[in-house]
Amino acid sequence: MSNYHIKHLEEYWQVYRKSVRNPAVFWEEIAEEHFLWRKKWDEVLSWDFSKPEIKWFAGAKLNITENCLDRHLATRADKTAILFEPNDPKEEAQHITYQELHARVCRFANVLADQGVGKGDRVCIYLPMVPKLAVSLLACARLGAVHSVVFAGFSATALATRINDCNCKLVICSDGSYRGKKTIDLKTIVDEALEQCPGVETSLVVKRTGGAVVMKDGRDKWLQPLLDKAATTRAATIVDAEDPLFILYTSGSTGKPKGMVHTTGGYMVYTAYTFKNAFQYREEDVYWCTADIGWITGHSYIVYGPLTNGATTVMFEGVPSYPDYGRFWEIVEKHKITQFYTAPTAIRALAKENLDFVENHDLSSLKVLGTVGEPINEEAWHWYNDHVGKKKSPIIDTWWQTETGGIMISPIPYSTPTIPTFATLPMPGIQPVLMDENGKEIEGNSVEGRLAIKFPWPSIARTIYGNHERYRDTYFSAYPGNYFTGDGALRDAVGYYRITGRVDDVIIVSGHNLGTAPIEDAINEHPAVAESAIVGFPHDIKGNALYGYVTLKETGETRNHDNLRKEINQLITDRIGPIAKLDKIQFTEGLPKTRSGKIMRRILRKIAGKDTSNLGDISTLLNPEVVQDIMDKSLA
Ligand code: 7RM
Numbered sequence: 032m033s034n035y036h037i038k039h040l041e042e043y044w045q046v047y048r049k050s051v052r053n054p055a056v057f058w059e060e061i062a063e064e065h066f067l068w069r070k071k072w073d074e075v076l077s078w079d080f081s082k083p084e085i086k087w088f089a090g091a092k093l094n095i096t097e098n099c100l101d102r103h104l105a106t107r108a109d110k111t112a113i114l115f116e117p118n119d120p121k122e123e124a125q126h127i128t129y130q131e132l133h134a135r136v137c138r139f140a141n142v143l144a145d146q147g148v149g150k151g152d153r154v155c156i157y158l159p160m161v162p163k164l165a166v167s168l169l170a171c172a173r174l175g176a177v178h179s180v181v182f183a184g185f186s187a188t189a190l191a192t193r194i195n196d197c198n199c200k201l202v203i204c205s206d207g208s209y210r211g212k213k214t215i216d217l218k219t220i221v222d223e224a225l226e227q228c229p230g231v232e233t234s235l236v237v238k239r240t241g242g243a244v245v246m247k248d249g250r251d252k253w254l255q256p257l258l259d260k261a262a263t264t265r266a267a268t269i270v271d272a273e274d275p276l277f278i279l280y281t282s283g284s285t286g287k288p289k290g291m292v293h294t295t296g297g298y299m300v301y302t303a304y305t306f307k308n309a310f311q312y313r314e315e316d317v318y319w320c321t322a323d324i325g326w327i328t329g330h331s332y333i334v335y336g337p338l339t340n341g342a343t344t345v346m347f348e349g350v351p352s353y354p355d356y357g358r359f360w361e362i363v364e365k366h367k368i369t370q371f372y373t374a375p376t377a378i379r380a381l382a383k384e385n386l387d388f389v390e391n392h393d394l395s396s397l398k399v400l401g402t403v404g405e406p407i408n409e410e411a412w413h414w415y416n417d418h419v420g421k422k423k424s425p426i427i428d429t430w431w432q433t434e435t436g437g438i439m440i441s442p443i444p445y446s447t448p449t450i451p452t453f454a455t456l457p458m459p460g461i462q463p464v465l466m467d468e469n470g471k472e473i474e475g476n477s478v479e480g481r482l483a484i485k486f487p488w489p490s491i492a493r494t495i496y497g498n499h500e501r502y503r504d505t506y507f508s509a510y511p512g513n514y515f516t517g518d519g520a521l522r523d524a525v526g527y528y529r530i531t532g533r534v535d536d537v538i539i540v541s542g543h544n545l546g547t548a549p550i551e552d553a554i555n556e557h558p559a560v561a562e563s564a565i566v567g568f569p570h571d572i573k574g575n576a577l578y579g580y581v582t583l584k585e586t587g588e589t590r591n592h593d594n595l596r597k598e599i600n601q602l603i604t605d606r607i608g609p610i611a612k613l614d615k616i617q618f619t620e621g622l623p624k625t626r627s628g629k630i631m632r633r634i635l636r637k638i639a640g641k642d643t644s645n646l647g648d649i650s651t652l653l654n655p656e657v658v659q660d661i662m663d664k665s666l667a
Contacts, residue, residue: 037308040446043456050459051486057460058087058489062300066339067102068093069269072296078487080514083507086273087297087489094267095276095299096173099338100133101267111343114317115162116362118209118349124366127162129341132169135162137265139170142257146233148201150175150268153278155199155231157181157190157221159208160348163237163254164324165334167203172276172295175268179278179290182325183208184626186650187223189288193280194228197290197496201233203254207240211353218244225250272296278496279327281433282625282651289505290496291433297489298331298436299339305438305458306336309427310370310399311445319345320372320401321359326627327433328403331490332372336437351377356384360392360419371419372401372429375411376628382414383561383584389418399444403429405629406530406548410555412451430454430530432516434506436490439463440528452552453529462486465522466510479521479544481534483513519546536632538567538575543610547632550577550613553606554599559583559590564622564630565613568639568667576614578639580661582621592618615639615666621657623649634658641667 037043050057055075062068062075073090103110108130115125127135148154154171156178158164164180171178181193183205194202204221207214218236222245225231235254236244246253276295280288306312318337322328324346337344345366351359359381363371381388400420407415407428416426425444431437439461440454447455457463465473465480473480491514495502509515519531531537531546538545547565554563562582570576581599596616603611623631634646638661649655 036311037443037446037459040443040448043443043446043459046459047457051462054460054486058300061304062088062296065303066093066299067097072272076487080487080507080512083503085487085491085493087294087487088272088300091272091296092269093272093296093299094173094175094269095295095335095339096136096169097267098299099169099335100129100136103129103341104133107341110341112338113162113165114343114345114366116345116347116349116366118211118353120354120358120361125162132166134263135166136169136173137263138258138261139163139166140173140265141261142235142254143170143176143201144174144265145257145261146201146235148174148176150270151274152176152201153179153197153199155179155181155190155194155202157183157202157204157217158237159183159205159210159217159239160323160346161205161237161239162346163205165346168277168324168330168334173265173267175270175274177275177277179280180325180330181280182323182626183217184323184325184653187220189651190220191224191227192287193290194224194231196280196287197278198230199228200230201235202231203235203237205237205239206244207242209240209348211350214240214242216242218242222247270295273493275493277330279330279433281327289498289501291492292494292496293436293490294493297491299335301437301488301490302331302336303339306332306342307340308443309429309438309441309458310372310401311443312337312340312342312370314341316369316398317343317345317366317396318370318372319347319362319366319368321347321351321377322372322374322403322627327436328372331437351381355388356381357388357391360389360394363394363397364392367396369396370399370401371397372403374404374628375402375407376405376624378402378407378411378415379562382411386418394419394421397424399427400424401427401429403431404627406532407452408548408552408555409451410552416451425449428452428454430518430528434492435488436492437488439484439488440530450527452548453523453527455527457528460488463520463528464513465520466513466515470510476522476526477524479531480519481509482516482518482520482528482530483510484516485513487514538565538577540567540575540577540610541573545577545611549607550579550603550611553603553611554579554581556602556606557595557599559585559595560599562622564632564635566632566636566639568615568636570614577611578615578617578635578667579613580617580619580622580635582619617661617664617666619657619661619664621654623655623658623661624653626651626653628653635661638662638665639667
């Protein structure tokens with residue numbers, strides 16, 4: 032079917048216009064042709080953003096694992112579904128076929144059912160990037176149980192909060208994990224968490240590192256012996272399209288994490304459609320997304336999107352720096368990766384290192400390069416384009432959120448001409464709008480505002496677990512009748528979108544609205560600069576002034592810092608104007624980041640504003656140690 036696989040920009044516009052003219056007809060056609068439904072829907076869409084209540088394919092019956100697995104057995108039984116690349120390059124990669132994955136999922140589902148897990152029950156999954164992680168998600172889905180994956184880098188407290196918030200009675204965990212040179216004792220973290228989780232009856236423990244663990248009697252069970260006894264088939268539990276598939280927590284700017292609830296039918300249709308189009312996926316491709324399944328990117332574009340399409344999806348256990356900074360490129364060469372999807376933070380980290388790490392590998396298999404998670408700065412975009420893509424692989428800058436379930440704004444590779452730092456055009460079915468401060472839609476092109484979406488799409492999160500009011504307040508109250516993303520964006524002369532960052536990253540200096548991203552872009556152009564983050568701090572005259580935190584490429588940079596400061600401000604003046612010059616520039620060893628690689632400007636803002644009494648929870652940071660260092664050397 033033509034509109035499932037867009038190949039030219041004119042075709043994109045045709046499909047797009049159709050999708051907007053009648054979204055229900057558009058999505059119904061896609062849903063009809065590409066999936067296995069046990070019963071078709073009574074109604075394609077019903078919605079009311081004021082409640083808010085959104086239903087796609089209501090009344091339809093299905094099981095998503097039949098779409099990810101069973102449906103492929105007739106044609107792709109021996110095709111690799113999951114290609115596992117272990118942390119240690121000397122350990123052999125595993126090719127798990129669709130047939131084998133089907134059997135593993137059924138076995139695991141049988142074990143879960145034996146432990147009392149049934150439809151609607153919440154199961155917490157806290158595992159490293161090993162095949163059993165993907166298998167656990169699917170095993171839950173096989174039973175109609177709701178998975179809640181918690182990234183296995185989170186602390187015991189963060190894990191306990193998430194387990195308790197949705198009352199998980201079973202946890203799937205492991206003895207430990209390998210991350211580069213390190214072996215991490217995950218079971219101890221789980222044990223500590225479970226002391227605060229009276230509702231958890233059972234924990235199933237995957238053996239990965241073989242490290243010593245304490246097994247709590249009556250609660251902890253090794254998984255493997257149970258799997259060995261379980262049958263390799265299991266009938267799928269048929270659920271309603273609007274039954275929950277999973278909960279995934281996303282941190283709010285304040286308060287406790289929000290358990291975003293995604294339902295089954297719409298999520299399946301949207302992730303399958305966007306995977307196929309945004310990556311221009313073909314049957315023979317080997318697709319690799321470097322995210323962890325603990326994030327939405329992993330859920331949608333390692334597990335569900337690829338598997339519903341019958342793709343080969345790579346799972347990588349390790350880190351980009353082990354055994355050296357060539358690891359990503361070694362894997363691309365070894366498995367002849369065709370689509371590669373990563374985050375700006377990883378690109379910047381690799382761009383700091385010697386070019387030989389990239390150039391020593393044959394990357395000619397690559398056809399599409401993706402980026403997600405943050406605005407990608409121009410420097411990083413060009414490095415990715417020149418050295419990884421060799422100017423031949425289009426870069427898709429994909430903008431989306433945990434809440435949106437799938438990619439919302441992205442080029443269609445080989446159709447949409449790309450421009451660095453622009454996510455470009457909405458996916459079919461997505462209707463973005465820009466809003467001004469007074470809640471009025473800003474029409475026309477060459478404008479900037481707050482990004483909202485005015486019509487539902489199939490994979491929008493339906494609620495926050497246990498707190499529908501917070502869902503309404505957070506996303507549907509700022510611009511009644513619209514979903515508010517929390518991001519700022521500009522729309523250029525041809526209608527391309529550029530995401531400028533969270534709106535709390537907009538700084539008003541002497542009455543000028545300045546987004547952090549363009550200023551950071553200018554700074555990052557300086558050859559000595561690796562990364563930067565800009566925040567505002569109170570200023571008597573300007574209202575706010577700009578404070579820049581800058582990490583240099585060579586550690587222990589010996590050049591004169593005052594000269595560097597001048598050069599950086601000159602670049603900003605050249606690129607944006609003197610209004611955007613920085614009042615203070617602090618050179619730092621690193622920038623505080625979330626585990627998914629987003630710079631935590633909230634913390635930097637507090638330091639710049641001399642307000643460090645309450646930095647909020649920094650325990651979930653990737654590098655909490657840099658915070659103290661930044662405070663010690665603060666110029667505030
Ligand atoms: C997929 C994911 C969502 C927030 C979002 C943005 C930022 C993500 C881009 C981006 C600019 C991009 N989910 N963001 N992708 N900003 N360009 N291509 O990251 O829930 O963890 O984060 O991430 O601010 O609102 S998320």
